[in-house]
């Protein structure tokens with residue numbers, strides 16, 4: 001008969017220790033591993049029959065906080081509180097800056113329903129700057145029992161706020177040897193229609209064709225891509241200056257362009273004419289040329305298997321670090337119908 005009360009007292013003592021131990025552990029931030037043994041005791045406090053009403057506590061049964069968010073409007077946070085036999089608990093959510101240990105945001109939720117998912121209502125215009133934060137839920141019931149923090153429902157969560165990604169910078173006109181899409185036109189240089197209106201001429205004075213896909217700008221050529229458009233024509237057909245300009249150079253490249261001519265214009269284009277017939281240069285470096293002026297005759301010198309004009313158009317300077325080739329075909333097609 002004396003044993004029974006002692007067992008009861010002993011049990012209560014255990015309960016009491018468990019009750020104080022749980023919050024203490026949570027406050028110290030001890031890992032769940034240490035706290036696990038006290039869980040049954042804590043459960044006894046919550047749901048055990050012999051305990052008084054004052055020993056019931058609100059418990060977090062769900063807390064959904066993104067681990068990181070973008071600076072600005074605070075992220076969406078949802079949570080759920082439960083307390084047996086209790087319909088509402090008083091709820092606050094505090095976001096503390098880890099570095100300053102000061103509250104950065106406080107959402108006073110007031111008396112809130114238990115047993116349902118609640119979305120935290122941040123104050124109007126609330127904003128979070130870049131930094132590390134701890135979100136903490138505090139709650140108490142009508143008799144002042146505060147939130148019971150447990151290993152897996154501490155009511156706290158870390159939140160990292162990062163800077164918004166920088167807006168994508170406007171495309172920079174980086175020179176690139178890669179093909180420009182056929183329809184892309186360079187800002188600041190004349191369009192095919194404009195060059196035609198200014199009197200541009202087709203650079204091959206005779207029957208011709210643009211060949212097939214391998215003759216196009218951007219066609220793969222082993223370790224590089226084809227930087228011009230081929231205009232296939234008969235050996236000896238005159239190659240003409242399509243626009244007025246100055247001859248930059250005339251030269252010879254055995255394994256590639258053969259006899260070639262570079263023309264510079266004042267409207268942003270440089271032209272490159274390759275595979276001229278041997279001995280047909282009609283112009284020299286530094287010479288000014290007019291629209292339609294003879295440059296050379298089409299041939300197949302250098303690396304060519306059939307007579308043609310290999311024609312390149314560059315913006316920003318031929319073969320310079322700031323220049324790049326563009327697709328000449330839209331220009332050639334515009335000029336093809338005119339005169340010649």
Ligand SMILES: [Zn+2]
Pocket residue numbers: 226228229230309310311
């Ligand atoms: Zn070519």
